[in-house]
Amino acid sequence: MKISSGKVDSGNLIDIAARRLDHELWYGIPEFQTEIMMLASLKHQNVVSIVKFCHEDEENIIIYNYEAKGSLEQYLSDPVTLTWTQRLHICLGIARALSYIHYDKQCSFSVIHRDVKSSMILLSDKWEAKLSGFELSTMQPTAKRHISVKHI
Template sequence: MTTTIAKFAHLQIPLEDVVKATNNFHHDNIIGRGGLGHAYKGQLQRSGELITISALRLDRKHGGGVVEFWTEVSMLSDLKHPNIVSMVGFCDEEHEKIIVTTYEAKNGSLKEHLRNPNFTWTQRLKICVGVARALNYLHYDEGRGYGVIHLNINSSTILLNEYWEPKLSGFKVSIKQSLNRMDQVVLSEPIGTIGYLDPEIGKTKGVTCKSDIYTFGVVLFEILCGRRAYIKNDANSLLAPLVMHHYENKTLADIIHPDLKNQMSLHQISLTSLRIYSETAYSCLKEEQAHRPHMLNIVNELEKALEKALKFQPRPENFVRPVFVFLFFLYAFNFIFICS
């Protein structure tokens, strides 16, 4: 028996369409494995158009997951933002529960590129700005009439499309809250991934939008340091206390990703960009929730950091070389003309 909630009926996709789109959930089409189940890539015919999709199939073997399923459906059905995954629909049929979104991970997740030596500072900043804008939309967009506390921000839930634009996903544990109560505690057990958990949850016995600020701060330092928030069996297994220590002792440069430091040096990117970025990231990790910045302030600061980085970027090599060649021949021509 279907458990479809009437308000989402227009988003229902027949099971046979999803089976056809994913080639009967063929293992070659698996693109992700998460807490709810496997995600499959596929081609779905929708309104006369063939679109590439990601189908998250609830794992029935372990039971549970139904609440998380409907939470994600409820959230994604309302959310429309260029930096958030777009919902296509869902399937709730024959004991199958499947969430279908547009395929947004052509370049995988952010987690896969943290140590990528070719992942430039400006690329990283653009991703940070995109995610920050998505979070500001979640927290304070008045068009919806309510705010959303994501509670699952990490480098795995930030997907990167073909243009390296970020798409925030992973809304299975998100909470809706009145816009005028976003800073007030919602009673909750500690929710999230190890390494990202807001340490204040244990004290306040709940979460606020500032819990998202903390987890985003961890992601910002993952991007800067080129390492995961949590590394099992490592002397410094947790990134957050490590960066706090180095920032406060003015030794942050010691743990910045080496390739990133080289890029900054070679490309002469303004250190102002790095200063703004690191100050912003550090402020997100403040122990007391009330001392963490508002999401809009974070967006503004990261946009400033990106602006500085772009301003001091060198001109591309393929632009510099033709200009150099042109000037060389112009000089040579004038020299020959004078001598003659």
Template sequence: MLSDLKHPNIVSIVGFCDEQHEKIIVTTYEAKNGSLKEHLSNPNLTWTQRLKICVGLARALSYLHYDQHRGYGVIHLNVNSSTILLNENWEPKLSGFKVSIKQSLNRMDHVVLSEPIGTIGYLDPEIEKSKGVACKSDIYAFGVVLFEILCGRRAYIRNDANRLLAPLVMQHYENETLPDIIHPDLKNQMSGYQISVRSLRIYLETAYSCLKEERSHRPDMLSIVNELEKALEKALRFQPRPENFVRPFLVFCFSLRL
């Protein structure tokens, strides 16, 4: 399967070893800047850079789920900020395929009976109900990553009162208090009105839709790629206003209409 995957945002296989009880998969070294997990709270990682990482990852997952050239789809099942590597240009490279499942393209939305697979904090809540996984299990995990990037914190913090990020952001989103938990350095950009309001709104709506409890209510990766590309385009086109037009952060928050 890995030898079939050829995408700029997926690690490339070099070869493998299977001898003398050694089973090793060798991939290209794509982590010059480590994993995304190490940079969630990086004050130097700008909104535009974060968006580019999200778009690259979304394209990788769309390729896994829908590429027609392979004749089958791939459910990754281990999407998290540790399996997203960052190369020297801060481009994302998805890795961690050890629990991935191949599935016929016309059955990607069907449930594959399985024990819960994945990482705590990213697990699809429908797995227990359906007794299996589906491609939209990846969508849920991807939504968690989107909020990790926005909030600058990990999906699961063992000794924190709010250990799990997903229910925390859902609560804040629905109470219209999400700006309270946005990464402080992104807040500074927002308070200076240095990012597009529309870009952030598209991002928030997309991330929230990925975390819908019912799989049927979550978008597919093709739609997600389209929305995140629009968010990135608007962020790149936005030009900061002159200093005398800078809005206070409170006004900015209201303009999001969460």
């Protein structure tokens, strides 16, 4: 998966990050389609936003809103950049995102993310946490949202 950044004009100029599917890596078409389906269905301030996508012939690209601070992973071992208050704020943001994808009453399904880690938590220019990386996620009907999933 190749990641690039740039700007898109959709009425106003916005910063974007684009991920292009590399057919030689493990990440394939089913995961690409899962991520698009998940992000198109989920709208929350702490979930990364999809802007557009392309799924034609050999071209598979997802365009997201650009999160200026990158991933949480790069800051965890640096005691200076993030204060404990900021770290707590990030934790609460991700807890809100997880609560939303698991238990939102407006949704007819629940999402099991299956890959939550610091590299999947993106940070906006205001240090707001955004959950990303939905390619391994699964959907469950709301009636089954409390059933455990075990993959062997």
